[in-house]
Amino acid sequence: MSFWNDPLKIAADWLMGIFTGWGMPEIAAQILIGFLGVFLLVALLMVLDIFLVWVERKVVARFQDRLGPNRVGPWGLIQPFADIIKLIIKEDTTPGGADKVVYNIAPMLSMMSVLILWAVVPLAPKIIGVDLNIGALYIIAAGAIGTLAIIMAGWSSNNKFALIGAFRQVAVMVSFEIPMLTMLLIPTIFAGSMGFNAIIEAQDIWYVFLAPLAAVIFLIAAIAELGRAPFDMAEGESEIVAGFNIEYSGMKFGMFYAGELLHAFTFGGFMGILFFGGYRFFGLEQVSAFLAVAVIVFKAFIGYWIIMWVKYTLMRIRIDHMLAFNWKFLTPLAFTLLMVTALMNALLAGTSPWIYTSGMFLSNVALGWIALEVARRYSRRERARVEGVVTTSRSTLVG
Amino acid sequence: MVPLSWYLIFAAALFSIGLFGVLSRRNAVAILLGVELMLNSVNINLAAFWRYGDVSQMAGQVFAIIVFAVAAAEVAVGLALVISVYRRRNTVVADEINMMKW
């Protein structure tokens, strides 16, 4: 076992030798090493987060045919640091009548709900915080804490826009949790485990080829869960100004913003893990753990880029349309897909991988086609009804 | 290792706190909050008996999950009732909801 294959174990053993050499008891040394590991991961994530601000601004600029930040440093790379200095020295205001304790806890919880997700993200076969055998459920649990943070922020700000924004966002997050949880169960069916390492190990064929529809539904639910456009209910600027974080200033707002960016990147990573093979890429992960980390970060960036692409291309959907879309279309489709996948999995068990994969793929495509056809029929009928109403009202006006 | 008695006493204390909330709060929503604490204390007992008994017998965990489902159902119906009462009588104070009292 060389350093290139299992760097964390080697580093932990080395630190253990040093600490016990200082006369520290073994259990204290273990706790300290664990703490240092968490600290290292969080520090790396925060540095990454700073650069995500730059990435996001550069990408949106390209989508909108501009240059983006290009004044501070080469290609504007130092721009996020200037932003941070500005956020830190900005006056930290608290609105009158705000519930101070809840108001200050909310941004921390928001950031925390994102950071704790990384405890279960496998960066390489051996580089994983904890290989929980309930990893998929853990994502939903962390999302629940994010929901709580938003409603706390909205309520404690003592502002109508904040409360309305929080209500809308919470309604969206609670409803889109259902298709997301259902889609997390589909890789679970394939892999036979909810642990992310087991899911990645089982992906000899990427699950996106087995279940393309599941990947699409997961992406939609994830974008809604992130609260990014086209589902940015919380921050509909033209309707409710900035939503739940309207009263936050300085670094408290910065925490919400950084949390959102890191959340988007994290869900890009989960797309990669659940449907695109995680750290596996044609045996590259066997060569070195560092290559595995590079592969998964690359996949996470591609997922993040897709989320940004959707955000800056589509316009915002109205809240009632969005909830109707979830409850009347996405949730039934997700449940049907889960049942079809479980059924196909039982029927095709023991057949060759080619038959299994093509059977799964075809059933997914067929189900997606049927769902779109049903939706098209429904919307035609709806359009006919609405247009009928318009003509009758016109005739009564004239008459 | 924590002895079983600690878990049981902890659960009993949580149950009593929930009972106090149910018996003495005026607001109907607050009464439901107390009920939640009581249900959770029961769940702690179920999980503790699973862990300290025969681990391969899953009855404790299964019934804890059924208590989760019952708690979710109870909260949904209970809060719907509270909201319905508020809409009709404009109050959620349990003492003032006394139309059926003779």
Add this chain to the structure above:
Amino acid sequence: MTGEQIIFLLTALFTLGSGVMVVTSRNLIHAALWLVSALFGVAVTYALLDAAFLAVVQVVVYIGAIAILFIFAVMLTRKDMRDQGPQMNTNWWFGALLSVLVFGGLFFLLQGWSGLSRTASPIPPGFDSISELGNALISPDAYVLPFEVASVLLVAALIGAVYVAFNPRSGDTRK
């Protein structure tokens, strides 16, 4: 005192303190938020009991759904955002007395039970409690019937809640 005992005591104190705040706090939103922290303490207790699935489901169901529902209900049933008047009813001392008596009675009963000081045997290696739980929930000679009854109960509660809380005045105008 071992590390596990210290963690258990801290968790129990945190949970009970949050529980006391739930039943005594004047501001109902604060009571609901304290309920969240009490439920989180219970989730940690499950984790201490090696019931990882229960711990995560506790967070998903209670914090993600039930606590949010409570916060919504509190906001929907108030004319203004401040709580006025006493939050306890007139015979709260009776409730306090009764709950102390219940705790004392339970404590007394537990004292006389022989299995009280039992300690847990270690989980056998290779024992996967989650797959065991899944098998127990769907196997016909175990708990499939209670599981199905629970799902029927959930559907009934769903329909009942929609029916009870539905406001005909603000309802769908298309019909």
